[in-house]
Amino acid sequence: MAPKRSMGVPPPPPPSVPAGRLLSRQQSVGKLKKSSIMSSLFRELKTKLEGSRLQFKLSSRTKKQFGGSAGGKEGLAAFLRELTKRSPFFQQIEEDAKNHAKTILELKAAINCFQTKDMAELIKFQQHMEAILEVLTDENQVLAKFEDFPIKKLETIRAAAALYSKSNLVVSNLKNWEVKSPAAQLLNKFDCYFTKVKEELDAFERTKDEESRNFKSQGIDFDFNIFVTIKELMVDVSSNCMELVLKEWRETKGANDAEKKANQNLLWRAFKLAFRVYSFAGGNDERADKLAKELANEVLCGSSSPPKLQTKTPIFHL
Numbered sequence: 232m233a234p235k236r237s238m239g240v241p242p243p244p245p246p247s248v249p250a251g252r253l254l255s256r257q258q259s260v261g262k263l264k265k266s267s268i269m270s271s272l273f274r275e276l277k278t279k280l281e282g283s284r285l286q287f288k289l290s291s292r293t294k295k296q297f298g299g300s301a302g303g304k305e306g307l308a309a310f311l312r313e314l315t316k317r318s319p320f321f322q323q324i325e326e327d328a329k330n331h332a333k334t335i336l337e338l339k340a341a342i343n344c345f346q347t348k349d350m351a352e353l354i355k356f357q358q359h360m361e362a363i364l365e366v367l368t369d370e371n372q373v374l375a376k377f378e379d380f381p382i383k384k385l386e387t388i389r390a391a392a393a394l395y396s397k398s399n400l401v402v403s404n405l406k407n408w409e410v411k412s413p414a415a416q417l418l419n420k421f422d423c424y425f426t427k428v429k430e431e432l433d434a435f436e437r438t439k440d441e442e443s444r445n446f447k448s449q450g451i452d453f454d455f456n457i458f459v460t461i462k463e464l465m466v467d468v469s470s471n472c473m474e475l476v477l478k479e480w481r482e483t484k485g486a487n488d489a490e491k492k493a494n495q496n497l498l499w500r501a502f503k504l505a506f507r508v509y510s511f512a513g514g515n516d517e518r519a520d521k522l523a524k525e526l527a528n529e530v531l532c533g534s535s536s537p538p539k540l541q542t543k544t545p546i547f548h549l
Contacts, residue, residue: 261456261459261460261462261463262463262516263462263463263466263512263513263514263515263516264514264515264516265513265514266509266514266515266519266520266523268520268523268524269506269509269515269520269523272502272506272523272524272527273502273503273506275527275531276499276502276527276530276531320368320369321372323368324368324369324372324373324376325376327366327367327368327373328373328376328377331363331366331367331373332377334363335363335373335374335377335380336377338360338363338364339377339379339380339381341356342360342381342384342385342388343381343384345384345388345450346450346451347450347451347452348451348452348454350395350399350453350454350457353388353391353392353395353451354392354395354396356388357388357389357392360385360388360389383449384449384450387445387446387448387449387451388449388451390442391446391451391453394435394442394453395453395454395457398457398458398461399457401428401461402457402460402461402464404424405461405464405465405467405468406464408421408468408471410468410471410472410474410475411475412475412479413479414472414475414476414478414479414497414501415497417472417475418472418476418497418500418501418504421468421469421472421504422504425465425469425504425507425508425511428461428465429507429511432458432461439455443455462511462512462513463512463516465508465511465512466508466509466512466514466515466516466519469504469505469508469509469519470505470516470518470519470522472501472504472505473501473502473505473519473522473523473525473526474522476497476498476501476526477498477522477525477526477529479494479497480494480497480498480529481529495530498526498529498530499530501526502523502526502527502530505519505522505523505526506523509523
């Protein structure tokens with residue numbers, strides 16, 4: 232028997248959700264929304280075709296610091312200083328610091344003042360920085376000659392620009408994804424790309440709160456909506472794959488049993504991929520839902536022993 236709760240003591244409040252994780256916890260993402268049929272279709276098709284068995288990284292930058300023991304002998308320290316002065320490499324560093332002093336000081340001021348929520352402006356400023364710094368013999372050594380140079384902010388600008396540029400490349404790839412026969416090759420290609428992007432985005436989600444705080448601390452209001460766009464485009468390409476698979480299936484309905492079985496397996500592969508994309512994106516649009524229903528019906532109706540329905544009406548309505 233459950234213990235009685237004291238009427239005078241209210242239940243504890245539910246745990247709060249960190250702000251940076253709201254995107255991954257939303258019930259709907261942009262134009263996508265939770266589907267009422269995807270999960271049930273997946274379970275039914277899986278049971279029918281596979282029996283009752285149950286069955287996306289942004290690389291982090293590591294920094295190594297090499298430290299040597301401090302020599303206790305003044306003679307050794309003096310020798311090293313003299314060796315450094317005579318080194319052509321360090322002489323060039325001194326020359327760079329002298330010759331580019333005006334430009335570096337201007338860049339220092341520009342970085343300290345830089346703030347933006349416009350990603351195009353972020354990319355443009357990062358490119359401006361690189362154009363100045365790429366001429367230096369050794370960037371770290373030269374900038375160390377300038378007191379309080381904002382190294383941390385410089386690296387944060389680079390990280391944010393790289394993240395957005397890489398994400399924007401994914402958007403461009405998905406918008407221009409070529410859909411052509413044979414459908415089996417299309418599924419293989421898209422499956423590999425989807426898996427790669429998903430692993431990278433899933434890895435980034437685990438550090439997103441920290442990265443967001445870091446960006447904001449350096450004056451960068453990063454536009455995370457680009458990840459919503461990626462998810463919407465993944466659903467679009469997945470729908471294109473389903474359309475082609477259905478087209479090829481309907482064109483080969485008169486095939487022999489072996490070909491028919493292979494084509495039916497292709498239908499199931501397409502649906503499984505569409506379900507993975509749906510789960511990753513957090514929702515479907517109307518087109519994806521409609522195509523998933525058609526795909527499921529073709530699998531069930533094309534089976535040699537279609538399942539007996541427990542309801543009086545068809546399980547799917549198109």
